[in-house]
Amino acid sequence: MRERLFFYLFSLGAVVDIVRQLFPVALGTCSDYQTLLLDDRLSALSLAAGFSPPARGARVLLKPNLVSARGPSWACTNALFIRAVALWFLEQGAHVALGDSPAFGSALAVCEAHGISAALKDLNIPIVEFDRKESCRLSCGIEVGLARAALDCDLLVNLPKIKAHSQMYVSMAVKNCFGLITGLQKAMLHMKHGEGHERFSRLILDLQKFIPEQLVIGDGIEVMHHTGPIKGRKLSLGCLAVAQNSVAFDTAMLHVLGLPSEKSPLWQVSHRAGMAESNIEQIAFPGLPADFFSGAGFVAPANLDPIRFRFFRFICGMLRRLSVSDNG
Template structure:
C-alpha cells in the first residue's frame, strides 16, 4: 500500500514562507486534531550543548503551534531531554521566547506510566504523551553516533521519562535489535501522531549533539513516521545495515519500510542535494561505559539544579 510523504524546500529558518510551508505539510499529512483537542507538540530538545543545531528550530515549532491554534487545539509543547528538564531545555533552545506570545503551555514529559515491552521488561512513558488526543512529532534531521540517524521514530523515544532513557541504554544496549524494538513499542503505544521533520539545516558527521551543519533545505511530513524516516534514508543513500531502527522495522513488517512504496505528492527526493552528507559507517555501542553513565546522570542533575535557581 503506498505511503505518502510530503517534501517542501525551505532554504532558511527566517524564510517568510516557512509558516505556510509547515501548514501545507501538516495538511497533506492529514493533521486535523479538531477544536478543543489536547495536542502535544514533541520537539527534539536534547541537551544544552549546541542547541541551535541539535534541537528542533524554534521557528519550526512556532509554525506548528500556529497551525494547531488556528484549528482550535489546546497545545502543549514538551519533551524529556537527555539533560535537565523539558522546561529548562525549551528556554535554552529559544523555544520559550519564540512561543511567549502564543497561548501554549511549555512543559516537561514526566509522570511516567509503565509500558510492557514486546521483548520483556517495561519502560516508563509520560502520561502527558499517552493521554494526548494527538501528537505532532517535530523532529530534527540528525546523525546519531549509536543509531546512525535520529529522525521521526527515534524522536518519539523522548516520550520516555527522564533517566529511564539512559537506563534503557544500559539494559538493552547489548542488542541493537531489542533497543530498536523498544522504540517501536513506544511508538505503537502512543495516540495518533503526525510527524514533521526539520531538515532545513541538518547535523551530519556525528550526533546527536556534536556534529556539523549541513544545509539540506528540507521540511517533510507524514502520517506514518516509519515512512517519513524511510524516505529520508533513501534520499541520503543509506541502507538498513546502517540503521538499526530501519532494520528492526523491516523485520517486524511495519508499513512504510520500502522506499519503492512511498508516494511524494509535492517535491521529489531528487530536488534535494544530499551529496556530501556523512553518516558514520561504524556505530558506537548503545550501552554506556559505567563512568560515562554516572557522569551523565550527574551532569543532568547539575543542569536541572543550576537552571532552576
C-alpha cells in the same frame, strides 16, 4: 497563483496515494526558518500527507528533539520551526503544549538555552516536563514509563531534527519517540538493555504501539551530519518533510538523503518485522520528488558506537541531570 496551484497539486497527489494504500511522505523546500513563518507551506504539505486538522479544542502535544542545553542550536529542533508549527495549530483552535524528556537536564532548561521559550512566550504555550508517567509493557517484555502527557493528548506532533547519530546511524522520527520515556529511565535502558543495536532498536520501535494519533513534521532545514546527536556539523539542507507514520518518514528520509537503509538499526528491525512502511516501494512522495535533495552531501557515521554508555559517562550524565533538575 503559483502557491495556490502548488497547494492543489499536493492535495491531488495525496488523495491518489491514499487510494493506492501507499504511505505518503510530503517533501517541500524551505531555505530558512523565518520563511516558514510567512507562508502556507505547512498546510500544503500536511494536506498532501493525508492529514486532516484536529477538531477545535483538541489537545495537541508538540514533541521536539530537545537533546541538551549544552550543544549547538542545530542539535535541537529549531525555535522558529517550533513556533511556526505551534501557530499553525493554534490558528485551528487547538490547545497546544510542548514537552520532552531531554537526555540531559530539563525541557525548560533546553528551551531557555536554545531560544525556544522566547520564541513561544507570546503564544502562552506551556512547556511540560515529563514527570508524570504510566507504566507500559513493550512486546519485547521490557517495562517502561511513558509520559502521561503524550498518552493523554489527542494528537502527538512529532518534530524530529534530522541528524546523524553515533549509535543509531541517524536520528529521525522513530528515534525522537525515545524521548517519551521519562527521566533517568532512558540512561538506565542504555545500560541494562544496550548489549546490542538490534535489541535496543526493537525497544524504541515498540513505543510506536502506545502513541495516539501522530503527525510527523521533520526539521530538515538545517541538519546535523557526520556525527551526533550533539557534536555534529551543520548542513543547510532546506528540507521540510511531513508524514503520518514515523517508520514511513524514516524510510523516506534515508532514501532522500541517499543513505543505505540497512545501516540504520531502527530500519533493520522494522524491515525484519515485515512492516510495509519500511519498504521504499510502499512510500509515495506527493510533494517534491525524493531525488530533489540528492547531492546535498549528508554524511552519516561509518561505524556505530556501542549502545551501552561507558560507566564514567553514565555516572556524570546522571549527576548532571539531577543537578539541573534540583536547580529548576
